[in-house]
Amino acid sequence: MSELSVNHLLGIKYLKASDVDLIFETADHFKEVINRPIKKVPSLRDITIANLFFENSTRTKLSFELAEKRLSADVINFSASQSSVKKGETLIDTVNNILSMKVDMVVMRHPNPGAGVFLSNHINASIVNAGDGAHEHPTQALLDSYSIREKLGEVKGKNVVIVGDILHSRVALSNIYALQLQGANVMVCGPKTLLPKYINKLGVKVETNLRKALEWCDVANMLRVQNERMDINYFPSTREYSQQFGVNKALLNSLNKEIVIMHPGPINRGVEITSDVADSDQAIILDQVQNGVAVRMAVIYLLASKIKQ
Amino acid sequence: MNALIKSATIIDTKSDFHNETVDILIENGTIKNIAKSIKNTNNYKEIALHNLHVSQGWFDSSVSFGEPGFEERETIENGLKTAAYSGFTHIALNSNTNPVIDTASNVTFLRDKSNNNAVTMLPIGALTKQSHGKDLAELFDMKNAGAIAFGDYKSPITNPNLLKIALQYAQGFNGLVLSFPFEKNIAGLGVMNENFMSTSIGLKGIPNLAEDLHIARDLFILEYTEGKLHIPTISTKKSVDLIREAKKKKLNVTCSVAIHNLFLSDNTLKDFNTNHKVMPPLRTQNDIDALIEGVKDGTIDMVTSDHTPIDIEHKKVEFDHALYGTIGLESAFGALNTLFTTKKTIDVLTKGKQRFNIKNNSINLGNKACITLFNPNKKYIFDKDAIVSTSKNSIFDGQSLKGQVYGIISNNKIALKS
Numbered sequence: 001m002s003e004l005s006v007n008h009l010l011g012i013k014y015l016k017a018s019d020v021d022l023i024f025e026t027a028d029h030f031k032e033v034i035n036r037p038i039k040k041v042p043s044l045r046d047i048t049i050a051n052l053f054f055e056n057s058t059r060t061k062l063s064f065e066l067a068e069k070r071l072s073a074d075v076i077n078f079s080a081s082q083s084s085v086k087k088g089e090t091l092i093d094t095v096n097n098i099l100s101m102k103v104d105m106v107v108m109r110h111p112n113p114g115a116g117v118f119l120s121n122h123i124n125a126s127i128v129n130a131g132d133g134a135h136e137h138p139t140q141a142l143l144d145s146y147s148i149r150e151k152l153g154e155v156k157g158k159n160v161v162i163v164g165d166i167l168h169s170r171v172a173l174s175n176i177y178a179l180q181l182q183g184a185n186v187m188v189c190g191p192k193t194l195l196p197k198y199i200n201k202l203g204v205k206v207e208t209n210l211r212k213a214l215e216w217c218d219v220a221n222m223l224r225v226q227n228e229r230m231d232i233n234y235f236p237s238t239r240e241y242s243q244q245f246g247v248n249k250a251l252l253n254s255l256n257k258e259i260v261i262m263h264p265g266p267i268n269r270g271v272e273i274t275s276d277v278a279d280s281d282q283a284i285i286l287d288q289v290q291n292g293v294a295v296r297m298a299v300i301y302l303l304a305s306k307i308k309q
Numbered sequence: 310m311n312a313l314i315k316s317a318t319i320i321d322t323k324s325d326f327h328n329e330t331v332d333i334l335i336e337n338g339t340i341k342n343i344a345k346s347i348k349n350t351n352n353y354k355e356i357a358l359h360n361l362h363v364s365q366g367w368f369d370s371s372v373s374f375g376e377p378g379f380e381e382r383e384t385i386e387n388g389l390k391t392a393a394y395s396g397f398t399h400i401a402l403n404s405n406t407n408p409v410i411d412t413a414s415n416v417t418f419l420r421d422k423s424n425n426n427a428v429t430m431l432p433i434g435a436l437t438k439q440s441h442g443k444d445l446a447e448l449f450d451m452k453n454a455g456a457i458a459f460g461d462y463k464s465p466i467t468n469p470n471l472l473k474i475a476l477q478y479a480q481g482f483n484g485l486v487l488s489f490p491f492e493k494n495i496a497g498l499g500v501m502n503e504n505f506m507s508t509s510i511g512l513k514g515i516p517n518l519a520e521d522l523h524i525a526r527d528l529f530i531l532e533y534t535e536g537k538l539h540i541p542t543i544s545t546k547k548s549v550d551l552i553r554e555a556k557k558k559k560l561n562v563t564c565s566v567a568i569h570n571l572f573l574s575d576n577t578l579k580d581f582n583t584n585h586k587v588m589p590p591l592r593t594q595n596d597i598d599a600l601i602e603g604v605k606d607g608t609i610d611m612v613t614s615d616h617t618p619i620d621i622e623h624k625k626v627e628f629d630h631a632l633y634g635t636i637g638l639e640s641a642f643g644a645l646n647t648l649f650t651t652k653k654t655i656d657v658l659t660k661g662k663q664r665f666n667i668k669n670n671s672i673n674l675g676n677k678a679c680i681t682l683f684n685p686n687k688k689y690i691f692d693k694d695a696i697v698s699t700s701k702n703s704i705f706d707g708q709s710l711k712g713q714v715y716g717i718i719s720n721n722k723i724a725l726k727s
Binding site: 013090091092110111112113114115117118122132133134135136170173196197198199201202231232 | 497498503504505507508509510511512513514516580581622625626627628629630
């Protein structure tokens with residue numbers, strides 16, 4: 001039986017193309033499962049998973065929890081606001097305390113880049129990175145690619161532009177790695193202040209004009225501006241940002257082709273995307289959410305099968 | 310202290326015996342005889358070591374210990390032992406303690422603590438009270454107590470007028486002002502070099518610009534004041550260019566580079582190793598090449614280990630939370646001697662003394678013995694388990710180095726690793 005080349009999912013950059021293929025094939029199966037009347041399989045009845053969220057999250061946490069429960073895993077949840085982190089406990093100690101209660105797998109969201117890598121060097125459990133600072137958010141990138149694959153047949157050879165706040169985005173970085181791994185062409189587009197100076201060294205095209213970017217692409221992945229991560233205002237006003245980097249129906253209609261619009265959520269209607277776009281047939285935003293559960297089931301299932309060995 | 314050093318090759322361009330392999334007789338801390346073969350008639354302690362080489366004692370212009378205030382990181386006693394075993398007869402001690410070394414009495418405390426040691430510990434006084442960057446500390450008073458220079462460690466002087474005043478005021482007593490080059494607003498929340506690696510691992514970057522801009526500013530102020538400035542631990546190509554130009558204009562400026570900034574690039578951060586989190590950050594190979602060129606052509610006056618002990622509790626954490634710094638005394642010679650010829654290595658380890666007004670004792674008859682003993686050919690893997698320093702946060706852990714230190718003879722004392 002095929003298996004993943006890694007014991008943790010810390011980031012897309014640690015995966016091989018064959019891992020992505022395996023995850024998607026497995027996700028196909030689980031997608032069928034979650035559309036059955038009984039949406040649950042008994043695969044992970046002997047596995048306990050801790051969801052450790054050191055940073056706020058609603059959709060990612062729900063999606064993981066649902067994925068785990070549909071695999072029949074035992075699930076415990078932990079968030080920083082209730083935790084002993086505030087009492088001065090280190091991350092390693094916090095996690096080891098939880099692991100000593102016989103937990104097999106950790107799903108972690110953390111504000112610091114590399115927190116998952118750091119933890120994997122010091123603890124004995126399988127780790128799924130659910131977002132670490134501006135580093136990676138691998139399951140988001142996997143579900144994004146999975147959704148492109150579902151919509152367009154394949155990812156290879158497609159032109160994908162990621163629009164918005166690339167500087168503060170883990171979604172952008174993981175998507176760049178995932179898309180490149182599958183042979184897609186990637187462009188980033190946004191105000192120069194929100195594009196990392198050396199982003200071109202990752203092998204992506206760089207564009208500051210949204211129209212040109214949209215004319216080039218098959219898929220546009222619209223990111224939210226992460227005001228909460230900014231130490232200074234990177235553009236004068238939301239209104240002005242929207243004028244330059246917001247996608248609206250008129251703009252889409254003026255293109256000579258129909259592109260696919262994606263968004264990892266939460267969306268800010270009227271800022272990076274207008275309502276008439278978000279609710280249109282061109283947008284696959286809610287498909288992404290549904291696919292998120294199937295892809296996360298696949299990731300957890302495949303990592304858990306490595307633990308069982 | 311009496312000793313007879315047997316069969317040592319002298320690497321000291323100021324010595325009459327440069328490049329010769331000789332015996333050296335030391336009586337009461339003074340070199341009494343140098344000859345091909347000296348008989349040990351008085352039965353002095355004999356020092357015979359494999360492939361022994363000796364040079365003038367080495368100087369490190371940026372060393373931090375933890376006393377007072379952070380004794381868990383390093384004490385003065387063990388710090389000086391570490392320095393001695395690493396070949397340093399003189400160290401300039403940074404003022405980054407708690408309390409900050411910003412008064413004459415603090416300077417005196419440090420001098421007293423290090424009395425009767427083989428290593429001469431020379432405190433750097435804080436430039437401003439509590440290193441807050443607002444008001445000048447009592448520089449003249451500290452100078453009289455033994456401070457050899459004045460700087461706020463890694464806190465940049467953000468107010469240019471304050472630097473102007475400091476450079477003017479210190480001229481009254483030939484004081485040396487240190488200005489750490491770091492424009493905080495440009496660096497923002499950065500924790501590593503801004504380039505390909507920071508982009509690919511999502512850590513916030515510190516652009517070279519943060520350093521270059523600060524140095525350009527400082528050089529303008531230096532030109533205006535005609536003062537005396539030392540820029541510690543530069544790390545970028547443009548810094549080297551700027552200082553090279555300033556020296557051509559005859560500005561009274563010197564600078565140093567941390568040895569790890571010559572040895573390692575930011576590529577080593579790919580696994581988020583917190584021992585590689587240093588200030589200034591590890592830069593790119595392009596910068597390293599320029600820095601090495603700067604050392605070779607003399608633009609960079611001296612190298613430093615920038616020895617910064619950090620306890621494991623502040624290193625074994627998420628990268629963003631880890632403190633900056635690496636220990637470096639024990640790997641200094643091995644790393645430099647891997648990059649440069651032994652002659653050049655000794656040159657950059659001794660040349661800085663002049664800038665800090667420390668007497669250079671060449672290995673000649675009648676001079677006080679101030680000698681470092683080493684074997685330049687020994688190759689080894691730098692091993693964390695052999696570290697003498699209390700804190701083990703070494704960026705050189707696991708690196709292949711060439712050159713091993715035996716110890717020092719200085720201040721009428723012998724300090725040799727067993």
